[in-house]
Amino acid sequence: MVEERKLAVLRAIVEDYVATQEPVGSKTLVERHKLGVSPATVRNDMAALEDEGLIAQPHTSAGRIPTDKGYRFFVDRLTTLKAMSAAEKRAISSFLEDAHDLDDVVQRSVRLLAQLTQQVAIVQYPSLAKSTIRHIELVALSTNRLLAVLIMSTGRVEQRVVELPVELTDELIGELRLRLNSAAAGERIATAATALGALPEQADGAKSSAYTVIVASLVEAMSNHSTDDRVVVGGTANLARFGDNFEHSIRPMLEALEEHVVLLKLLGEATTSETVTVRIGTEGPIDELSSTSVVATGYGASDEALAALGVVGPTRMDYPGSMAAVRAVARYLSTILDEA
Structure with missing residues (x-):
């Protein structure tokens, strides 16, 4: 019971000092917080708290203020946080x-x-290093130019315009989009970059060069903020x-x-x-x-x-x-x- 009362006294001192910026006295504590004990008992508790280094008296005949140790004791024993309205x-x-x-x-x-x-x-x-790839989108801008859009789990979006050595068709764009997302979507940056890097070797002929250009652009976009x-x-x-x-x-x-x-x-x-x-x-x-x-x-x-x-x-x-x-x-x- 004594320890609970001392904690109640410390809590009251912290709350009053935060609110008023003034050292807190025993009489004030009893009046404001209805501690159910006399000012003399509160003074004894305050003396014990001061001996433990939880509160301090900044001036002679002044009230007490919490120390860093007192604030730590108060925070460590918080059972609930103030509810947001x-x-x-x-x-x-x-x-x-x-x-x-x-x-x-x-x-x-x-x-x-x-x-x-x-x-x-x-x-x-x-x-970015902890994020994952959410989606890669490809949008044709001309017959050999497209916009590569990299969308990450952090909400970051990176865009790169890519010039391709082959002519774009709806079929080719669809294939590129499918294979790029199959390799990278849901993966962390480092894993996705490795998986994408293997795609050019898996493609045939002219498509391989298209993958090389797109993958290089996407990997550069991923690493652009890797230490951000x-x-x-x-x-x-x-x-x-x-x-x-x-x-x-x-x-x-x-x-x-x-x-x-x-x-x-x-x-x-x-x-x-x-x-x-x-x-x-x-x-x-x-x-x-x-x-x-x-x-x-x-x-x-x-x-x-x-x-x-x-x-x-x-x-x-x-x-x-x-x-x-x-x-x-x-x-x-x-x-x-x-x-x-």
Whole structure:
């Protein structure tokens, strides 16, 4: 019972400090949270929490604030996340479903996540290396020129105009389309490239040269972004709103967030769409961001995450709300990719 009460006191301190930005006193806790015990008992619990390094007293005769260890203890013991309202769910769904292409989806996701959490939002583009080939389409442009369209499970579409050394017929285009899709559709990029590379040797005469040209163009399209780890950031100004919450100047933080490799490191542990990861303060990989927390998760059209997204904000953040928003946007984004 004592441990449960101490956890309730810690939870109340975290919630009040996040809401008010002011150190929290025992009398305030009793009045606001109806803990069912006296202020003296709460003070004893607060003293025990302070001894354990979960809260701290910033000034003499002041209330208490959570430490990074306290936030971690609080997050690890969250049993439920804050539920998204029906209006928020509809807003997320309609905002993302109106997107025209992958770039639009990613840009919209960044803006939406920043608005929902009032934090800095980060969205990584889906990894082409982890994606599969959904379909290859061929469209005749002239008697010896066609448009090869490569559609991937990430929603990315690559197009190449190909000049062929043979005259195109409906029969030949149909054969090319059938054999290309039989070799590559449903396969990962590396496997598809190998399978496509074998097609010229399996074709006869002039058709072999046609396959050679088309396959070379498709493989080039596949590898064009094979190391593509693009990341989009939104809501950086939100971090500036919390300037008083950081121990040092906010400038190094903003400069760090401009570095591509830093953004990838922040999302580094979010390798699955099933789990929301939270790194608090110095748990993160970047010294300049040691006064912030990162909430992130993976997303993708399959069990394995194709990429990650998340938010960066002060350690004094609404963890249940931020975690719920990150998870919700990731799930909608995964659904959109799956239906693309």
